[in-house]
Amino acid sequence: MTPALLFSAGLLALVALAIPIVLHIVRRTETLTVDFAALRWLEARPKPRRSLRLEELALLAVRLILLAALALWLARPVLGDVQDSRRVVAITPGLDAATIASAGQDGDRLVWLAPGFPAVGGPAPAAPAKVISLIRQLDAELAPETPVTVLVPAVLDGVDAERPRLSRRLDWRVGPPAPAGATPDRRPPPALSVRHAPEAEDGVRYFRAAATAWAAAETAPRLDAAPTDRPLEREATHLVWLAPGPMPAPVVAWIRDGGTALVALQARAPVEGETRVVWRDAVGEPLAVAGRLGRGRVIRLTRPLQPSAIPALVEPEFPDALALMLEPSAPPARVAATDHAPLTDAVPYEQPPLDLRPWLALIIALILGGERWMATGRARAVAP
Amino acid sequence: MSPLELPPDLRSRLRSLSIVPRRAALLASAGQHDSRNRGGGLEFAQYRAYERGDDLRSIDWKLYARSDRFFVRDAERESPVAVWILLDASASMAQADLARPDWTRFDAARRLAAGLIEIALSQGDRFGLIVEGADGPMVLTPRAGGRHRDRLRLAMAPLKAAGVARWTRDVALFGERIGAHDLILILTDGFDECCIEVTERLAASGRDVCLIQILTGDERDFPFDRGYRFHDPETGAALVADGPALRQDFLARFAAARAALSARLDARGVRHVAHFIDESADRPIRTLFHTTGRS
16 A cells, blocks of 8 residues: 655645634633723733633644645645455356356355446346456456456357457356357348439349349349339438439438448549448459448449449359448357357556545544534624 | 611621710710700600609609509600711712722722611611702701611612712702701711812801711722723823732821821811721721710
C-alpha cells in the first residue's frame, strides 16, 4: 500500500488553517458587557498587554483538523497497490453444475465470466457473446500477481482470429465437451434485382445465369430484372445497377438504408470511406471494389461488363464469386477451447489506485458535525 | 424564586429577630416596644383580672357591681413605632452577579423588605413603604396588620429597578410624611451621592435612620477573569478593560470607599450594615439590631 497525492497543489489550501486561529484570537478581544454600578472605583488604566491567548482549544483543534482534512481531500489522496490477492475463479455461464461446484476452493473469489463479473452465488447471467473479450477485461482489471483460473466450455464461440494475449499465465480449464449441436443450414442464395438501361440489357443474362445456378433444381430463379425507371420492390436486398450516369436519389437512399448494390463501371454511385478489392481475376488484377454508403454497401466493377474485359463472367465460378461478393461470409469464430488457450506475452496493465476521497468525505462530515455540536452547545454562550 | 416568597428556613430565622428603635430607652415600658403613651387606645380588646399597679380608672365598675370582682378593660394599644422602608429602585439596583444573573440587587432588597415587614408585623408595629424610583416616590402610609403586609407585597411585586432616582427632589416629601419618631430603613446600594445626602438630612432632623447597603457578590470578589466592557447603567459610562488587571486596585479602592461611607454615616448616627445579595436576608437585620442588644 503506497499512499500518494494525485493533486499535491491542493495542499495549498492548508493556508486556510490560519482562519480559525485568527478567529479564535480576534474573538477574545470582543468583550462582554456587564452592568457594573460601582464603575467609579474602577481605574481606567492603559490597556493591558495583549497576550496571544487562544480560547476554547478543543474547538480550535477540531476546526484545524477539519480544514486539514478538507485540504487533503482537495489534494486527491489515493492508495496504490490495494488489491485482493485471492485466487479468482471465473466461470463461464452455462457450464454444468458439477463443474462449477468443483471449481473453487475455500478462499477463492468465484465470479461469473459475464459483464460486471458478478459473484457466483446469485442467479447465473446469460452466456456472454464474447468470452475472450471478457477474459481480456478480467486480465486488465486484476493485479499482475493475482492468480486466475478460467473455466470455459469445450467449444468457444465468437473468438477472434488470434489467440488472446494476456499479461499472466491463466489456469485454463476446459469443461466437458458439449453435445454436438446441429450444424447450421446453408444460407439461402440472395435474391437479385437488376435495373438496367435500355442499351445495357445484354449484361442481364450473366446475372440471370448466376441466379439460375443458385436456385435449386426445378425452381425458378429469384431474379427481378427491369429497366431503371421501375422502382425497387420492398423486400429487395441486392441490386445490380447497369446504367451509366448518376444513380437516382431513391436508389441511393435505399442503399443508405442497408441495401447492397453492384454497379457497372459507367454508373456513378457515391461511396463513403475507403474501398477495398473484393473480386480479383486469375492474375490478381482487381475486378470489383466495395465501399460503404450509410448502412449499405456499394460494389463497383472496375471493368466493363463484357466477357472480353472480365473473362470470369462466363466461367463456372462466377455464381459463387458473385454470391461471396454480395454476401460476404462471416469470419470463422468457433474454436475448441483447448486450442485457444491464451498466450502470456502482453505487458501487465497499470492498476488504478484506490481513491480515498469518498472515505475522507465521510470523515469530514463527521468532524463537521462534531464541530457544530461543540460550537453551538449549551455550554457556550455565544456561537461565533 | 420570587423575592417576596420567603423560604422556610429564612422565615424561621426571622422569627427570632426584631426591629429595635434606637431611642427605646426614652420610652416608658409597656408592650414589646417601650411606649410613652400611657393607657391604651379606644378600641376594646378584652377583660382581664385586676392586678396590682393597674390604673384604678381602667377598672370596669359596672362589671364589679355585677360580679363583685375587679376587671380591667384592656384596650387595643396602638404601636408607637412606625417602620418606614425606603426602597431604592434606581437602575443600579438591577445589577446581578455573573454567577447568578437572575438574582438582582433589587430582588435581594425586596426580599429584605419582605423580611422586615414580617418582623414588624409580628411585633405589632406599623409599617410603611416608600419606593424611590425615576418616576417619583411611591408612598404607602404605615399601618399595622396582615392585610397591610399583603398590600405592600402586592405593590412591590411588579416593580422594576430602572432610571435614575432623584432623592433630593423628594426629600421634602419624606420630611412631610415620615414622623419625627419613626424608624426609617433605607435599602440602597449607596452609590448615589444624593441618596447618602438625603440619609444624612433625615438623620440630622432627629429621625432614627438605618441604612442597609446592598452590594453584589461581584463587588466583593471581583471574579471577572477576562476582558469585559463595564457599563454603568445610571450614568451610561463604560470602561473596557481586562478583569484580572483591575481586580487588585478595585478591591482596595472599593474597600476605602465603603470605609469612608461608614465613617460618614457613623458621624451622623446612622446605623448601617452591608448586605451582599448572595447572603441570607436575616444576617443584616441581626447585625443591625442585635449586636449591641437592647439598651
